[in-house]
Amino acid sequence: MTMTHAQGAKRHSPPPAWRKPVLMGAPLVLLLVAFLVFPVGQLLALSVYNGQGFTLAPYAQLFASSLYITVLWITLKISLATTVVAVVAAYPVAYLISIAKGPAKSRLIFWVLLSFWTSFLVRAFAWVVILGRNGVVNSTLMSLGIIDTPADLLYGFGAVLVGMVHAMLPLAVMTMLAVMENIDRTLPRAAGTLGARPGTAFWTVYFPLSLPGVAASAIMVFVSAIGFFIVPALLGGRKETMITQLIIDQVQQTLNWGLAGAISVLLLTVVLVVFLLYDRVFGFASLTGESAVVRNRDTAMRRLGGRVLAALGSVSDALIGLVPRRHPLRGRSERPVALTAFVWLLLVLISLPAFLMIPLSFGKGGLAWPPSGFTLQWYQQLLDSPIWMQALWRSIVVAFGTGLLSMAIGVPAAFLMVRSQMRGKGAMLAFILSPIVVPRMIIAVGMFYVFAQMGLVGTILGLVIGHTVVAVPYVVMTMMAVLRNYDTRLDLAAQSLGARPVAALRHVTFPILGAGMLSSFLFAFATSFDELTISLFSSGGLSATLPKQFWDEVTLQVSPVIAAVSTGLLLFVATLIYVADRLRRRSLAG
């Protein structure tokens, strides 16, 4: 019956309402203004300002020859093809994951994540080994006697498409999955009780509901593909040059900043047009996994679409009907065997290339297939090389710094986005996510220009800032998803039971959000650890990160040490995912 008056004695006054949102949102906004808006703005300005005054010379140069337009056209063609193939292939994978349960689901996700987080460089380089003159495909075909002389598989459209699809497939699956997981699974079943056969139920109920996911995944893949340069540079020939490579050339070789700026304007315009179209049709909300209502205003199109879907449904039902079923009820299992088999085949295919590096790293014969003998010499060389070791150390430090900084400014912003009702929230979210939209190459070049003036090139701080700019949107997105599922009344309950805010955070909020926060951190960590574009410029000549070192090696002198590095990276990523998953499960159980 006694009440402590000690603390109650001080007179409380209402805190000003504006203070919290500003404190939570300002650091992220400031970071993006200083290191995204300003650098990109600078770069774009360079295309019309040459030090003395206004000029349109770079644009004259841009349109003087057909080169740039041709390259832009090639870029769009490759990106579009990549998008179509990746999205179509990703759909069954994401669908299977969304309906799988328990260990089966974890296993599927593990393999997708493994590909997702295995360095782009390792995966692209694996294709060089597979498709090369002495590569896996050629030597297998020759030993089988199918061909006599090695075929030219590398350096063509096919190789680029394979590499690009391989690079983008995990991203496509993960984006689609975010939407599919939110589809109420009782709906197709409800359709079943209303008389729809399984095929019809899928095509007329589930598929339309999953379309926002398909759209989100398509645009993510398309925009990433446009700004991607690793695959075309390693696997493509002259005819597969993409526009980002032209920017690199201008900056690294001819030092023509004006032209680099003009090309960036061109690229950015294309991306913006694509996004505006996307917003017209689907709305941006579907990108953050919020179930968006498809705003399909064109009713004629809708009716046509409806008819096509209904027809597809009847066709699939007819096909399903051809297969005899002994147990009609059990035959209606939610996980068709054929689908499972197909998905696993796909997962094996996308995982395999990186795994080929393991036997090569222990072989005496270098990077030629098949591997011969057993040696640890490549690992020995790797460990003895100060360049590699310093690069590894630098990458780890930068990735940790990026993870911490992204969390420190991204988590409060995510809280703000989910919990406050402030005006302009949509605009702010769009701004926070903009580093994903702006092609990475443009950010990297602009940042390089600004860093050079600030003396940040080649510094750890510069790299951490640069990587945080591109990693923080992912932190905000994953944390928003986590927070949306969190019942804020639990915090209030803890406080009403006597927990001060810090104790409530420690005992209630963080334990429940812990797994989500850890995966956000790992996301930022992995993004930085695999970041090449920004590091390519801003790490400076002598202080390379691991991906930069990897890139320098594969573009200058290919050595089997690369296979050893790749194996190490693969193991590292696999361990990381495994540990994260264990932690997540422990926090769910405990």
Place this chain on the structure above:
Amino acid sequence: MSSSSLSVQGLAKRYGDFVALAPTDLVVADGEFLTLLGPSGSGKTTLLSLLAGLVPPDEGSVRIGSQDVTYAPPYERDIGVVFQNYALFPHMTIEENIAFPLKMRKVGAAEAKRRALEALEMVHLPHIAGRYPRELSGGQQQRVALARCMVYKPSIILMDEPLGALDKKLREHMQLEIKRLHRELGTTVVYVTHDQEEAMTMSDRICLMNAGRIEQLGTPADLYFRPRSLFVADFLGESNILPAALGSRSGDEVEIGLGTQGVSGRALANGNDLPPGTEVRVMVRPQNLTVARKGGSTPDGLQGRVSEVMVTGSLTKVYMEPLDGKLPPLVAAFPTRNDDDAVRIDDVLTLSWSGRDAVVIADSARAAGTA
């Protein structure tokens, strides 16, 4: 003022333009059991949250004892809250959940465990200490929420429909437990329920809420027999509400005229001081109406034709259409008797009541259904 009394002044909460709680004054005495009653969405949870400090008010103040706690955080208020949605921590076992407030108060682990198990004993769930909230039924979760709130014996407890998910028997048991705790510890309790019977039996006072404001505050008998508005009369139990014209006043009773056929009666003025001739309503509870066959001792009373007879176990209810078509249908209730002379449909009966059992309601505002 004693340390665990609660008082609010001009307390208000808006969500955008929507007024969840209009400026409200309320005093809950030390050790009182006050129940908030009212239709869904009337602001009960809002008022409770403001008392607990879970949401900041837009205006007004909250005091506990003589302390102004309007903007004090919940953990400085020593208030226990049983949440409408239970709010059990999903990552803690039941025992850890219940021990949580003790841990926050730096109670030793062994002592905390002992008291947590004792609290579980009290809600009849000693066997589930090691389980997680998701492994319990809704009713079990509700009882755990109750145990978690009671285990640290706060001097003020706010409960938001704490027994809503329980069956009748368990509910009655928990009602007794809550009452016992209230009595033994002298806890001040603010209680939300949708169950009128529960409100009537447990409360010292009832606060009936409607559309974000207090409609009437008083003892259960006040609200039941002396409603200040049609809303209150209509919300609590069954009632007969008749249009009437005021006549002359004598003491606290007043003469009333009903309908067009010169029928008159008496009713409590209920604090209304209106001139004769004013149009008002009069409320009589069904069990306070006396019925007699036509030609009985009150020949010029109100007459009605029986339209339905319902025997509800201990009570018999008789529904009637007044012969005067200007008056609304009426219902009377009396103990069921094993009677040959039973009332039948189409019988014409004469109705009467004691002046102390009818009350004048001056309020012309809406009834509960149309609020």
